[in-house]
Amino acid sequence: MASGAGPRRWMLPSALLHGLDPDSGPDRRRPRRTARDWVVDTCCFLLAVLLFLVATDALTRQSDVPQGVVVADIVLGALSCGAVWLRRRWPVGLAVAMVVVGFVSSTAGGASMVALFTLAVHRPFRYVAWIGGANLALVPLYYWLRPDHDLPYAGSVVFAVLLSVSVIGWGMFVRSKRLLMLSLRDRARRAESEARLRAEQAQRLAREAIAREMHDVLAHRLTLLSVHAGALEFRPDAPREEVARAAGVIRESAHEALQDLREIIGVLRAGESEDAAGERRQPTLAALDALVAECREAGMKVALDHRVADPAAVPASVGRTAYRIAQEALTNARKHAPGAEVTLALTGTPGDGLTLTVTNPPPTTEPTPVPGSGQGLIGLTERATLTGGRLEHGSTADGGFEVRAWLPWGQTGPTP
Structure with a gap:
C-alpha cells in the first residue's frame, strides 16, 4: 500500500486530493461537511460512544480499581468520544493524542479505533506506519499493566493486535478505493477536455481548409473580373471588339465565380468533412x-x-x-x-x-x-x-x- 498511494497522488488534481488530504494543498481551509460526511461522522461518534459505554460498564465492575482511577478513565473516554468530531480536521493530531490517551484509559478504546481508521483513510501510509506501529507496540505493555480478567494475557494481546490491524487495513482499503475513483474521475475529465480540444482543432482546420478553398477557387475568377472591369473603366474609348471581349470575360468569370461560391456554400450547409470538400473540387x-x-x-x-x-x-x-x-x-x-x-x-x-x-x-x-x-x-x-x-x-x-x-x-x- 505504501507504494500504491504515493505514485497515484501525482495523477490527482489538488482539488480532488484535498478531499482525502485536507492539509495537502496551499489552501488548507476545510470545506463544509456534506450530508454524507455528517452521516459518517455521526456513525463514528455513536460507535465510539457505544464502545465507551461497554468499557465503562466493564470498568465499574472491577472492584480492585480505585475510584479516582475509574472517574479519570471515564472522563478521558468521554472527552475522546467528543474529539471524534475533530477527526477530519486534524486526523494526525487526533491519532497521536489517542495513542497516549488510549494507553491510560480503557474507555477511550473506541475513539482510538476511530482515530486509526480516519488516519488510514485521510493520510498516506507513512503516517499510518509510524502512529499505527506505536499503537501496536504499546498493546503488550497495556495488558501487562491492566490485564483482562476474562481473557488470558496472550489472547488479549492477539485480539487487540488483530482488531487494530483490521481497522487500519479497512481504512487503507477505503483510501485506495477513493484514490482509484478520484483517479478515474480525473481521467474522465481529462479525456473530455482532450476530446473537446480535438473537436475544436478539427473545426479550426476545417475552417482553414474552406478558407483556403475559397481563396484558391474564387481569387482566380474575381481577379479576371476586376482586371477587365478596370480596363473598361480606364479605357472607355477602347475598340468595340475589345470591349465586347472584356464584357464576355466579365460575364463568364462572374458566372463561374457564383457557381464556385454556390458549391462551397453547399459544402458548409451539408456539413461535409474536409475530405469530402477535397474530393468535391480538387484539380x-x-x-x-x-x-x-x-x-x-x-x-x-x-x-x-x-x-x-x-x-x-x-x-x-x-x-x-x-x-x-x-x-x-x-x-x-x-x-x-x-x-x-x-x-x-x-x-x-x-x-x-x-x-x-x-x-x-x-x-x-x-x-x-x-x-x-x-x-x-x-x-x-x-x-x-x-x-x-x-x-x-x-x-x-x-x-x-x-x-x-x-x-x-x-x-x-x-x-x-
Whole structure:
C-alpha cells in the first residue's frame, strides 16, 4: 500500500486530493461537511460512544480499581468520544493524542479505533506506519499493566493486535478505493477536455481548409473580373471588339465565380468533412493546360513550357499543390504585371521531384489597382511545405517577379 498511494497522488488534481488530504494543498481551509460526511461522522461518534459505554460498564465492575482511577478513565473516554468530531480536521493530531490517551484509559478504546481508521483513510501510509506501529507496540505493555480478567494475557494481546490491524487495513482499503475513483474521475475529465480540444482543432482546420478553398477557387475568377472591369473603366474609348471581349470575360468569370461560391456554400450547409470538400473540387496537374488556355482566352500572354511526359503519374497531392501554385502565380502576374508575357515552366521526373517556375517581366503599363490581402504567397508556401517541398519567390534582376517551387515526386531526393 505504501507504494500504491504515493505514485497515484501525482495523477490527482489538488482539488480532488484535498478531499482525502485536507492539509495537502496551499489552501488548507476545510470545506463544509456534506450530508454524507455528517452521516459518517455521526456513525463514528455513536460507535465510539457505544464502545465507551461497554468499557465503562466493564470498568465499574472491577472492584480492585480505585475510584479516582475509574472517574479519570471515564472522563478521558468521554472527552475522546467528543474529539471524534475533530477527526477530519486534524486526523494526525487526533491519532497521536489517542495513542497516549488510549494507553491510560480503557474507555477511550473506541475513539482510538476511530482515530486509526480516519488516519488510514485521510493520510498516506507513512503516517499510518509510524502512529499505527506505536499503537501496536504499546498493546503488550497495556495488558501487562491492566490485564483482562476474562481473557488470558496472550489472547488479549492477539485480539487487540488483530482488531487494530483490521481497522487500519479497512481504512487503507477505503483510501485506495477513493484514490482509484478520484483517479478515474480525473481521467474522465481529462479525456473530455482532450476530446473537446480535438473537436475544436478539427473545426479550426476545417475552417482553414474552406478558407483556403475559397481563396484558391474564387481569387482566380474575381481577379479576371476586376482586371477587365478596370480596363473598361480606364479605357472607355477602347475598340468595340475589345470591349465586347472584356464584357464576355466579365460575364463568364462572374458566372463561374457564383457557381464556385454556390458549391462551397453547399459544402458548409451539408456539413461535409474536409475530405469530402477535397474530393468535391480538387484539380490535378492534368488541368494545368486548361488553366493556361483559360488565361489566354482572357487576354493574358502565357508561355507554357510543360516537360512532364505523363502528368497523370504525378501523385494527386503533389499535382493539386502544383496546380494551385500555378493558379495563384498567374493570378498575381495578371494583377501586378498586366500585358506582360508570363512564362510557366514545369519539369520533373520520379525521384528528382517536380519543379514549377512562373516568371513575369516588369509591367509595361500601370497596373489596375486590385485589392488583395497578401496572403496568397504565404498560403502557397504553407501548401508546399505540407507536401514536403519548398517555395521561393522574389524579384528578378530585371525588375520582374519569379515564383519557384519544388515538390517531391516518388523517392524524395535532396531539395534543390
